Amino acid sequence: xxxxxxxxxxxxxxxxxxLTINCTSSKTLYGLYWYKQKYGEGLIFLMMLQKGxxxxxxxxxxxxxxxxxxxxxxxxxASQPSHAGIYLCGADIRNNQGGKLIFGQGTELSVKP
Amino acid sequence: EAQVTQNPRYLITxxxxxxxxxxxxxxxxxxMSWYRQDPGLGLRQIYYSMNVEVTDKGDVxxxxxxxxKEKRNFPLILESPSPNQTSLYFCASSYTGFYGYTFGSxxxxxxx
Numbered sequence: 383x384x385x386x387x388x389x390x391x392x393x394x395x396x397x398x399x400x401l402t403i404n405c406t407s408s409k410t411l412y413g414l415y416w417y418k419q420k421y422g423e424g425l426i427f428l429m430m431l432q433k434g435x436x437x438x439x440x441x442x443x444x445x446x447x448x449x450x451x452x453x454x455x456x457x458x459x460a461s462q463p464s465h466a467g468i469y470l471c472g473a474d475i476r477n478n479q480g481g482k483l484i485f486g487q488g489t490e491l492s493v494k495p
Numbered sequence: 496e497a498q499v500t501q502n503p504r505y506l507i508t509x510x511x512x513x514x515x516x517x518x519x520x521x522x523x524x525x526x527m528s529w530y531r532q533d534p535g536l537g538l539r540q541i542y543y544s545m546n547v548e549v550t551d552k553g554d555v556x557x558x559x560x561x562x563x564k565e566k567r568n569f570p571l572i573l574e575s576p577s578p579n580q581t582s583l584y585f586c587a588s589s590y591t592g593f594y595g596y597t598f599g600s601x602x603x604x605x606x607x
Contacts, residue, residue, distance in 0.1 A: 415595055424585060425598040470538065482553065485538040
């Protein structure tokens with residue numbers, strides 16, 4: 383089983399709608415990263431969260447890490463076709479051992495005009 | 496431009512023929528990693544390096560070798576490739592390992 387579970391695995395939304403992607407672990411997350419990937423291409427770093435309760439925003443994307451540091455959510459407001467792609471959460475679940483990141487399976491987002 | 500450069504982008508090879516995928520970063524990053532991405536399995540870490548001459552196994556190291564003789568380079572070596580190593584490979588680097596990784600564009604490897 384995956385140490386990081388993402389849901390949903392795929393999502394189709396109408397342009398302009400809001401959406402949320404979740405990333406859950408049974409272990410404490412020491413550093414939670416969100417990346418976006420265009421099909422077959424490299425990963426683009428979106429945001430990193432470290433502290434329980436932390437929330438960050440960039441343009442129309444907001445990411446949160448819960449107080450227990452076991453769940454993160456990525457929220458997109460007023461989605462656009464440019465938001466389409468695969469969203470991946472990554473995390474270091476072993477404190478003070480930077481370099482060993484694990485990833486969720488990814489969420490494939492399609493935005494219909 | 497700050498970047499991670501992987502070569503080649505695409506490679507088709509035959510079973511058993513040794514190959515090397517190169518990775519180079521120009522950001523003076525200490526940490527570098529190799530991942531493979533497969534449908535339904537997501538990204539899995541193969542090997543990582545915390546500095547020159549310091550490497551460690553990730554979750555799927557079997558069949559792969561790495562070396563870190565210089566800070567900027569972290570090649571991935573397949574001594575005897577097999578068809579189950581057909582995958583999309585990514586190299587990534589980070590200043591400390593805790594502040595986000597920069598990923599290369601990927602190498603799509605097919606072993607026939």
